[in-house]
Amino acid sequence: MEPNPDVLRDLHRRMVRIRLFEEAAGKLAEAAKLPGFLHLYVGEEAVAAGVCVNLTDADSITSTHRGHGHLVAKGGQFRPMMAELMAKSTGYCNGKGGSMHISSLELGMLGANGIVGAGSPIAVGAAFTHKYRDDGNVAVAFFGDGATNIGAFHEAANMACALKLPIVFACENNEYGEFTRRDHTMAITDIVDRAQGYGMPGVIVDGMDAVAVYEAAAEAIAFARAGKGPTLIEAKTYRFYNHHGVQNLGLKYRPDSEVEVWKQRDPIFTFEAQLEDMGVLTVDRREALWAELRADIADAITFAEDSPYPEQDQILEDVYTRMEVAR
């Protein structure tokens, strides 16, 4: 499933959109303009983009605490995203969710999630709907390496296989859970070794290579759409910034040299070089794209800044869906 030039450009655009959104969010956070926690996706763009290029709005995804990248890749608009991060009433969640719960049901993005591993069972439910309706759509659960140690992931993976649901488990293995190295918390080298325990295929992919992710995801998604059941994809990747926020202000937990090695493999810059070599992207077009998207970001920031905060009386709204009394 070699991607055609349109797909390549689409992959690229999605990645750049994520990068710009995240860099902007990081800057705003450092300027104390974003309340709450912020988990940046920078460095991992190829995973969300590579997977989501294969999806439509009718397909469902679940996400993690590190969810902006997934929403952008699924088509998220900068304005309501930025507004949400700034806790404004024009945000995707009207300022009630924030970075950790950003979502867009119209785009099939069933929410970032503050509980590690909790998204996967929800993705199983979405996949169940797709199978129940026989609508040809799939669900993708994104989660980290650390999340595979939690029970909810396990139950979701097993149930999806037992019910043969149209779902892809997309693991972003960035070698850390918060500030702890992966090898302290599991005795295996590859997450994908867990796939066989559920009875699904597992595939390792270079998470810094958008095309590799795209191809693996295309296959797994086609497999799911064909009714053949789940796949576990492990994308080896790395986050360039701190677990949350931008710079690590606490104890050092990753050697600089390690960060540097991974930064050399920046998923966007290496991809751009390839695309230029292939003639799919010219320097002009690339620069125009970045400029265009930078303008979008600036616009979104202005929009968000100009937006009102929610009003006090909205606290008690949206807790329940109000039901007609007589039905």
Place this chain on the structure above:
Amino acid sequence: MEPNPDVLRDLHRRMVRIRLFEEAAGKLAEAAKLPGFLHLYVGEEAVAAGVCVNLTDADSITSTHRGHGHLVAKGGQFRPMMAELMAKSTGYCNGKGGSMHISSLELGMLGANGIVGAGSPIAVGAAFTHKYRDDGNVAVAFFGDGATNIGAFHEAANMACALKLPIVFACENNEYGEFTRRDHTMAITDIVDRAQGYGMPGVIVDGMDAVAVYEAAAEAIAFARAGKGPTLIEAKTYRFYNHHGVQNLGLKYRPDSEVEVWKQRDPIFTFEAQLEDMGVLTVDRREALWAELRADIADAITFAEDSPYPEQDQILEDVYTRMEVAR
């Protein structure tokens, strides 16, 4: 690790003790003399016996809802066991736990458990103690095939491997979880396929063959005692009676023919035939053993029947360990 004749006789004795206890409990339950739920271990005796022959009282085990067999195999005495099932104050748990929570800390039996899968994390804790103290002891977690679908099992297995604890995960795969066939709830054939996802060795063993279980357990336990970490043992076995109680009174969920095939492989009778062939057990000795143990059971029943129920004022005892006020 060929077992010597003493071990063989020990295995045999433990299995017969389990069988007699369980048959007696079943009869009492049918006579409405045992309150609450009762999950019989008949058919699976080779597993508990084969594992526990390798353990001392200083080693720890955790158990399941189907826990009598584990306690008997670990050296449980009939009198306090029977009294517990009869809800008497002379029971192992003073009548507060019953069948589903039967335990004996002095014997290293950390409790039957009414929550499927919940014993494994507790076994991890016991194994941690053994490692922390460097006392050379191990923990064994017993659990069913169905329990491997629950998150707590997964977390326990992974944590035990990550911390390289002296523990053995002993799965009793009896092909059913309650009234549902295993192949409806998982897409794999062998539970042991899950071992690799945690980074531990996995071994399949014939759970109707006490010697096979013994050998596999001996190896795994030696491995654990040597500080090499966990092992997953999958014993293929079968319960001869209903999920709870004795006979199935509800809808039929297992074909009679299936039950029959397994009963042909009765772990005790086939073993006795072998032992007689080997000259390890004479017919006389066998009959004497059954008679002796039957008498023990009768004694235990009398003891339990004659024992008093706990008194109302004991309800509020044992909730907390009382602390000295000033310390």
Place this chain on the structure above:
Amino acid sequence: MSDERSLSYMMAFNEAVRQSMRADETIFCAGEDIGAFGGVFGTYGGLQKEFGARRVVDTPISEQAIVGLGVGSAVTGLRPIVDLMFMDFICVAMDQIVNQAAKLKYMFGGKATLPLTITTAGGAGLSAAAQHSQSLEAILCHIPGLKVVYPSNPYDMKGLMVSCIRDDNPTVMVKHKRLLGISGPVPEDLYTVPLGQANMLRPGKDVTVVAWGRMANESMVAAEILAGEGIDCEVIDPRTLQPFDTATVVESARKTNRVIVVHEAVRFGGLGAEIASQVQEEAFDFLDAPVARIGAPFSPVPFSPALEKHYVPDAKSIASGIRGVLGRKSPGR
């Protein structure tokens, strides 16, 4: 007349699910042993036969994934009913219930509906010991986003279950294990009992008794006993515990001037505390005695029937609690 047809509590549940499923293709059920076997309590009996394995799904023993299945399918447009066999097992799935199902709509700024029903079996009285006998409704009622019902009779069971299924919010339907076999009149048609409306089981003038689930029935027996002593109890079954019908209870309190709440859960921190607090807040000047509470003592549920029978409130202990509120002594105490 169809209204006089008698059905068990268990079959009333079953019929609610069955008729609802016939009427709405988006409804499905999932849980352990509920398919081929019909559920360990028989409450899902025969449904898979009628609706097939597509709509009545046997799941692995995976409570977190079972509730997650409900959350994810509800938010994408289905109307799931998921079963957690024993109420104690809500603890296993607590994150999906409390942090996901209850909060998802809110976290999404209201842009989601979650027509999810969780069914479970609560209560003691079967010598099922500490992990299979709990009454944990107070925990659920403390969580914004959830609704909780706990029917005491077959009529309410059917009507409340239909309401739960139709409700666009996550609801928890608690069946009491000891009530499964009781029978009573249940109309054949598909009716609802609205959520959030208490039921006046017995009007009276001397004291208000608030009780649900099995305790509602025990309280009725207590009321009969006390009627013989000239004490006229008003017994209110809230039926829905969240949202709670405070108005009905407060109105009654203002009339009788004495209130007692009865539940099976341990007294400390039980829902009785919330009800008592609300009553004294809203009927302070009407109260002739403190609002009393009857609940289990502060211990896990003991296994031995010799203990359990004293642990769970019954008509006798309720009657003596009511006498206490009225400043009367119980005989032989």
Place this chain on the structure above:
Amino acid sequence: MSDERSLSYMMAFNEAVRQSMRADETIFCAGEDIGAFGGVFGTYGGLQKEFGARRVVDTPISEQAIVGLGVGSAVTGLRPIVDLMFMDFICVAMDQIVNQAAKLKYMFGGKATLPLTITTAGGAGLSAAAQHSQSLEAILCHIPGLKVVYPSNPYDMKGLMVSCIRDDNPTVMVKHKRLLGISGPVPEDLYTVPLGQANMLRPGKDVTVVAWGRMANESMVAAEILAGEGIDCEVIDPRTLQPFDTATVVESARKTNRVIVVHEAVRFGGLGAEIASQVQEEAFDFLDAPVARIGAPFSPVPFSPALEKHYVPDAKSIASGIRGVLGRKSPGR
């Protein structure tokens, strides 16, 4: 004088653990990121350096196994301290907490001791949204077998934490996230604050205010504001929520005749309900007004600081609540 040494709430916790570990080899700590990194809140900082990775253990992200590790090691003779980073995550481990840790001793007929301490961080005020801001103490307090502490200042933090560690029962130590940085006098020696004893933060004669964690401090500010209006508040910090020091609160209620309970959790079903119920039960004839309760509105914790600031009670809203109990109007209301 050592008593005048000032330490932060966070470091008071740290010192309690450190000094306890020096004194008792059976104590170890386990949790996510607590080892090399010292915990995401820094509360475990430097402990691994002093005690090594054997005694300060970084675990996988596995809350159920973390608590299970505590249960199993406690029952076999160690004295574990296990950390659940955010209080919201108790839901993930709820089965091990509620069905295992709390009940094990009882189910075993008393033949077990479980010297387990679970530490966690509760409370809102960091714009951490619905899944990282909850106050779920009422749930834990409803479970027989658990003890629960919630310190409001560094002195109590150290003393209560030492008591938790030494207690032979499962205890839950809730640190309030917003108090981590506050400082106050903390003796250098290893002292205890006994579990189950309330602390009279401020004697007064007009009204009793019961509040813990951050709300204790906000209530003290409210009391200062009201002092200027001639209202003399008695502020009681129970410190331990389970077992609850009813006697101290009731005694105060009998003196002041007016009581208000303040907590950060949602009002409905919060611990305030239990306290209010007990007060009206035991001081009915002394009360001049209903026992009042201040808590969060019945919704998940909203992310936006614009909403969260109104969601969490503060000195101002507490002051106006207290005025209400006294039948006075708040200015500008």
